[in-house]
Amino acid sequence: MxxxxxxxxxxxxxxxxxxxxxxxxxxxxxxxxxxxxxxxxxxxxxxxxxxxxxxxxxxxxxxxxxxxxxxxxxxxxxxxxxxxxxxxxxxxxxxxxxxxxxxxxxxxxxxxxxxxxxxxxxxxxxxxxxxxxxxxxxxxxxxxxxxxxxxxxxxxxxxxxxxxxVPPHVDQAAGISREQLLAELKIEGEARLMIFVGRLELRKGLRDVLWTFELLKTARDGVHLLVVGDGPLRETLVRYRDLYLLRDRVHFLGPREDVSRLLELCDVAVSGNVYGGLSRAVLEAMAAGLPVVATDTSAHRELVLPEQTGYLTAVGDTMLMARYVSKILDDAPLAERLGAAARRRVAECFxxxxxxxxxxxxxxxxxxx
Missing domain, CATH: 3.40.50.2000 (Glycogen Phosphorylase B;)
Known part of the structure; x- marks a missing residue:
């Protein structure tokens, strides 16, 4: 029975x-x-x-x-x-x-x-x-x-x-290619991709992520931020993006069914959570083999091991978050090592x-x- x-x-x-x-x-x-x-x-x-x-x-x-x-x-x-x-x-x-x-x-x-x-x-x-x-x-x-x-x-x-x-990450090679994604977003030339996945609400700290990206933009060319998700702050955040003159570099994609594939095509994941439980978005990024730069909250400390699977920064420290993202983008062996360790940590502990x-x-x- x-x-x-x-x-x-x-x-x-x-x-x-x-x-x-x-x-x-x-x-x-x-x-x-x-x-x-x-x-x-x-x-x-x-x-x-x-x-x-x-x-x-x-x-x-x-x-x-x-x-x-x-x-x-x-x-x-x-x-x-x-x-x-x-x-x-x-x-x-x-x-x-x-x-x-x-x-x-x-x-x-x-x-x-x-x-x-x-x-x-x-x-x-x-x-x-x-x-x-x-x-x-x-x-x-x-x-x-x-x-x-x-x-x-x-x-x-x-x-x-x-x-x-989260379930084990399954390779999505049959999905959209990097070239197709860049064409969809009207990105020309070489590009490095940051990704944020989550509901667009206050506790997710996306405003700080935008400030982080504004700092990155002044220091390096070719970096873009993909924002996947929707929520009550979408219109406000889009206005911030436009105010910072980031319209051509920050892309609000809305809800997507191909998040697993997007993670494979990106170089680093970011999370600005101010509070909350364990972040599923961070877990999925780690399972996909992405290094993560996240805020130093209790929940993130359970997931991200500093200098082993990614980096943690104090909430609101956009300068340090930008520095860590740039460090990962500049060092391919480091990014590969962090990503591989992140994938192992999810498999072993989550x-x-x-x-x-x-x-x-x-x-x-x-x-x-």
Whole structure:
């Protein structure tokens, strides 16, 4: 007999949370688990991958942040499906999903914690603490989040760490060529490519990345920055780019399905995150063999080993970030060594197989109890 699992998330748009959910769900053995997914909002482009894997998807149709009708719909769905285990992904899916599961009498309830806000609103803290009391297990995906969860007075037996991971990088040589990419971006002559991948929001620190690039532009010719992703700050960041006279050197590509191939065609990845959990974008860059220059945050310190897989700089130190990027671009053997070490580190410490095995162990432990 298979065990039914219900995963609840905000949406299936292209973001690190939804991507991590899809990677996990599609890897679970179908002879042991029947998996269904509920989204609070519209489903999104990643729904196609779940559908191809035979995963049923339910859209709750939330219309506002606090939507009693959406909560009632989710509670009704949970009661009808009667899953053996409900797993929620971050806040607010955790608030809606854990409350609905508790109301429906579901015994096994897992809350996945991938991100952290430096200053949570008092209401969010209150909701999380109340839901924690009846949550079977809270899973943190990094050391930082594990420690922050401990501060919520969770019992040690109630808290588990399963590090974030990405699948092994698969060579995308059949995709777009470097020549085709340069032609698409109207780049002529020799070019060195930096890449930033992520949601365009304040905590990603892309404004500092643009300032870093402005410094690089004054020191060297032929370097370009590719910005992959979308978000609420896109228009503001485009205005900054134009104000700095970087229109021909900074390219906003929007969401792309060929990120793996773009990583292969670039020379260095940058991340300006100010806070948050483990960066999936950094993990994917490292898995592709790219050296990374990132801000010195707790999450980045878990990923990037300074002078071994890349470099770390203090948040806001755009001068040092520019210096490290330039150092990598000027030294091909160094870039190759850093990239190879980055790929090994992901394979050894953040492997997809190990992550799936850890989740299977947790599911089996809870369901056998």
């Amino acid at each position: 298979t065990n039914r699992l219900l995963h609840i998330t905000a949406s299936l748009e292209r973001c690190s949370t939804a991507r991590s959910l899809v990677d996990l769900v599609t890897a679970l053995p179908r002879d042991e688990f029947e998996v269904q997914v509920a989204t609070l909002d519209a489903t999104g482009p990643l729904a196609a991958e779940l559908a191809d894997a035979g995963v049923a998807i339910h859209s709750i149709g939330r219309r506002r942040a606090l939507d009693p009708v959406a909560y009632a719909n989710l509670r009704q769905l949970t009661s009808r499906l009667r899953p053996a285990l409900v797993q929620t992904w971050d806040f607010p899916a955790g608030a809606y999903g854990r409350a609905a599961a508790q109301a429906a009498g579901i015994e096994n309830l897992v809350g996945t914690q991938r991100h952290v806000e430096p200053r949570q609103r008092w209401m969010q803290r209150l909701v999380e603490r109340r839901l924690d009391r009846r949550t079977t297990r809270v899973v943190a995906t990094s050391d930082l989040i594990y420690e922050l969860c401990r501060q919520r007075n969770l019992a040690t037996s109630q808290l588990t760490k399963i590090p974030a991971a 492997s997809h197989e190990r992550m799936v095995a850890s989740w299977l162990d947790l599911y089996r432990e809870l369901l056998s109890g």
